[in-house]
Amino acid sequence: MAGVLSGLLNLVTIVFAVSSMLSVGLGHTWTDIIGPLRNVRRVGRALVANFVLVPLLAYLVVRVLVLDDSLAVGLMLIAMAAGTPFLIKLTTAAGGDVGLSATLLVLLLPATVIYMPFVVPLVVPAAEVSVGAIALPLILSMLLPLAMGLFVKVRASGWAERLQPIMAQTSGYTLMALIGLTVAANLPGILDVTMRSILAAMLFVGGAFAIGYLLGGRNPDARDVLGLGTGQRNVAAATVVATQGFDDPDTLIMVVVTALVGLAVLFPIAAKLREREGRRHGLAEQESIVAGAISREGQPNKPPPSAP
Numbered sequence: 001m002a003g004v005l006s007g008l009l010n011l012v013t014i015v016f017a018v019s020s021m022l023s024v025g026l027g028h029t030w031t032d033i034i035g036p037l038r039n040v041r042r043v044g045r046a047l048v049a050n051f052v053l054v055p056l057l058a059y060l061v062v063r064v065l066v067l068d069d070s071l072a073v074g075l076m077l078i079a080m081a082a083g084t085p086f087l088i089k090l091t092t093a094a095g096g097d098v099g100l101s102a103t104l105l106v107l108l109l110p111a112t113v114i115y116m117p118f119v120v121p122l123v124v125p126a127a128e129v130s131v132g133a134i135a136l137p138l139i140l141s142m143l144l145p146l147a148m149g150l151f152v153k154v155r156a157s158g159w160a161e162r163l164q165p166i167m168a169q170t171s172g173y174t175l176m177a178l179i180g181l182t183v184a185a186n187l188p189g190i191l192d193v194t195m196r197s198i199l200a201a202m203l204f205v206g207g208a209f210a211i212g213y214l215l216g217g218r219n220p221d222a223r224d225v226l227g228l229g230t231g232q233r234n235v236a237a238a239t240v241v242a243t244q245g246f247d248d249p250d251t252l253i254m255v256v257v258t259a260l261v262g263l264a265v266l267f268p269i270a271a272k273l274r275e276r277e278g279r280r281h282g283l284a285e286q287e288s289i290v291a292g293a294i295s296r297e298g299q300p301n302k303p304p305p306s307a308p
């Protein structure tokens with residue numbers, strides 16, 4: 001039974017990642033995705049948040065709560081892995097800029113592939129990390145579908161308009177299946193996790209979101225996307241390293257628990273961000289109406305046109 005659940009989980013994970021990235025590519029242009037990367041300051045803040053400050057946060061959480069070594073390694077692994085297709089759904093739930101979230105993924109995914117094989121052995125000397133084992137799944141399930149979607153958008157816009165809603169709906173259904181299968185496949189280990197581990201995951205996710213949000217700059221959309229993108233880590237990359245380089249199952253369990261806690265914490269945050277966005281747009285609309293009324297009142301009364 002465990003083997004069946006594991007196989008289904010792998011399949012659903014791939015379908016979710018591919019459909020999410022296809023949906024983004026089919027709904028946006030290459031300029032939409034790459035354009036924001038020209039903002040050097042914003043790019044620098046995103047890299048510092050995800051690959052410097054978040055790992056430091058995980059280290060502090062591990063030290064303060066005195067986690068067991070295997071659990072501490074799991075939290076550090078997920079802290080060093082950034083960029084996840086969950087960000088697309090989180091941004092949608094927040095009513096944010098989905099194109100900007102795809103831009104962040106295009107930045108963070110290659111950076112994760114380069115960063116983890118070099119940094120993980122320094123932080124955890126016992127780890128054995130293969131660049132190819134991390135890079136290949138991320139490229140095939142995320143970057144390649146995004147590129148395919150962008151290509152179809154340019155070459156066959158009619159097909160892109162028809163396929164995009166289907167891919168978006170598919171990613172929504174597979175997200176629910178992914179959460180359920182993740183819990184079912186890892187239930188014994190999840191039940192054995194202590195409250196201290198869950199508290200560590202909650203502090204980590206909340207702190208990571210705060211780091212991204214505070215470094216997001218003045219643009220509300222950029223703050224929301226960077227906050228959500230920094231809070232939700234790359235479970236796929238962390239899982240690859242946990243299963244490839246460590247024999248203790250608690251390391252993988254901590255990765256899974258942190259991922260589930262991330263969804264439980266960040267989706268309510270996304271809902272609050274959506275409410276705030278709605279209020280902001282409503283206020284802007286009211287100000288526009290008032291400004292128009294004042295402008296009309298300030299115009300001199302013109303005499304009615306004379307009869308011909």
